[in-house]
Amino acid sequence: MQKQTLTILGATGSIGISTLRVLAEHPGRYRVHALTAQRNDALLLQQCRAFTPRYAVLSEAQAAARLRAALAAEGLATEVLEGVDALLDVASAPEVDSVMAAIVGGAGLLPTLAAARAGKKVLLANKEALVMAGELFMHAARASGAVVLPIDSEHNAIFQCLPIDAQGRFAQQKGCGFSKLILTASGGPFREQAHAALAEVTPEQACAHPNWVMGRKISVDSATLVNKGLELIEACHLFAVPPAKVEVLIHPQSIVHSLVCYDDGSMLAQLGNPDMRTPIAYALAWPERMTSGVAPLDLTQAANLQFQPPDLVRFPGLRLGREAMQAGGAAPLIYNAANEIAVAAFLAGQVGFLRIPAIIATVLEQAALPAPRSLEDVLRCDAEARALAQRCLP
Numbered sequence: 001m002q003k004q005t006l007t008i009l010g011a012t013g014s015i016g017i018s019t020l021r022v023l024a025e026h027p028g029r030y031r032v033h034a035l036t037a038q039r040n041d042a043l044l045l046q047q048c049r050a051f052t053p054r055y056a057v058l059s060e061a062q063a064a065a066r067l068r069a070a071l072a073a074e075g076l077a078t079e080v081l082e083g084v085d086a087l088l089d090v091a092s093a094p095e096v097d098s099v100m101a102a103i104v105g106g107a108g109l110l111p112t113l114a115a116a117r118a119g120k121k122v123l124l125a126n127k128e129a130l131v132m133a134g135e136l137f138m139h140a141a142r143a144s145g146a147v148v149l150p151i152d153s154e155h156n157a158i159f160q161c162l163p164i165d166a167q168g169r170f171a172q173q174k175g176c177g178f179s180k181l182i183l184t185a186s187g188g189p190f191r192e193q194a195h196a197a198l199a200e201v202t203p204e205q206a207c208a209h210p211n212w213v214m215g216r217k218i219s220v221d222s223a224t225l226v227n228k229g230l231e232l233i234e235a236c237h238l239f240a241v242p243p244a245k246v247e248v249l250i251h252p253q254s255i256v257h258s259l260v261c262y263d264d265g266s267m268l269a270q271l272g273n274p275d276m277r278t279p280i281a282y283a284l285a286w287p288e289r290m291t292s293g294v295a296p297l298d299l300t301q302a303a304n305l306q307f308q309p310p311d312l313v314r315f316p317g318l319r320l321g322r323e324a325m326q327a328g329g330a331a332p333l334i335y336n337a338a339n340e341i342a343v344a345a346f347l348a349g350q351v352g353f354l355r356i357p358a359i360i361a362t363v364l365e366q367a368a369l370p371a372p373r374s375l376e377d378v379l380r381c382d383a384e385a386r387a388l389a390q391r392c393l394p
């Protein structure tokens with residue numbers, strides 16, 4: 001295989017770190033063009049030593065200055081850039097083949113879209129970008145010839161179980177026999193908690209996911225099941241299916257990562273240990289396969305696999321996500337924006353856990369925003385929805 005050149009957006013996060021661990025398994029196969037982070041210059045320095053990228057990008061100027069000084073002191077050639085324009089540049093540079101889009105939240109939209117517009121192989125972890133601007137994003141990818149490969153474990157599983165063409169798209173021709181997708185969800189740390197007890201949970205409890213180690217925002221999303229609402233919307237865009245064809249099942253063991261159902265009664269599933277290095281390695285090597293460092297699943301040791309429908313009363317965050325996708329227009333964007341504000345407030349100790357879905361519901365009701373038709377519309381609606389959500393905070 002030809003050496004590939006890669007940019008990792010969000011290199012210091014959970015997905016970024018797992019991506020670099022996979023690269024370390026394959027010395028000589030990938031060249032790192034750029035590593036980016038918001039403010040963690042100390043970790044980015046270590047990553048620059050190990051992977052010698054051409055560029056390191058930090059969003060915060062002070063962190064960039066510290067990294068610049070540290071790299072110069074060690075005689076390392078990596079050039080330090082700062083700000084959003086630099087993110088767009090390293091996501092779309094002509095010498096880059098693949099972009100790992102692993103910034104969390106709406107902050108990832110512009111650089112991820114830049115990669116799609118530039119025709120890159122986009123390894124998409126940043127689900128919020130797709131929820132905010134799904135049609136625009138998928139249209140940009142089609143227009144430029146960009147291949148979008150899902151990193152989210154559920155969507156990666158589905159991608160592996162669907163007939164996919166050379167452009168990485170679901171070849172949904174007549175007669176392919178597709179009937180529906182089933183997204184699995186672990187249920188998060190509060191799967192069995194009584195509703196009343198949820199009011200008191202702390203950010204630390206919400207971030208202690210039973211099966212996956214992830215960034216704080218997605219950990220809270222998993223605890224509210226908003227993550228599954230975002231993923232339902234993500235699946236509709238990635239595979240061009242309506243929300244009615246996407247079902248969600250709680251599967252506490254996180255071994256079956258998702259399933260595709262066919263008309264003849266067949267269900268195809270992808271199974272594996274819950275470790276993001278598997279979908280990351282799959283997407284990096286696609287259409288080939290390569291080792292990820294993850295041990296194969298021992299089915300004789302795998303616990304009894306359970307599946308049950310989600311409880312939409314205790315976890316209205318998922319119901320709201322489905323309703324937002326059914327409503328269409330600006331609703332998915334509003335759902336995401338309100339959630340980002342509510343989760344940040346919860347993590348800062350400003351509001352309780354149950355306020356997260358309550359704030360989303362309020363903003364969805366209040367925001368009378370037109371369907372966004374352009375990137376400018378998306379950014380304007382997003383800002384308005386965030387402002388409405390801010391007004392729900394104490």
Ligand code: NAD
Binds near residue numbers: 105126216
């Ligand atoms: P994280 O919080 O661990 O890391 C986020 C990364 O984004 C960091 O490198 C951070 O520096 C960077 N970042 C944050 N805000 C930024 C900003 N304003 N500007 C520029 N950079 C910024 O998050 P994560 O858990 O790695 O998740 C990343 C994305 O992947 C999210 O969209 C998440 O939903 C998705 N995802 C994560 C997992 C997982 O296992 N962690 C699984 C599936 C999908």
Ligand code: MG
Binds near residue numbers: 152153154231
């Ligand atoms: Mg997921």
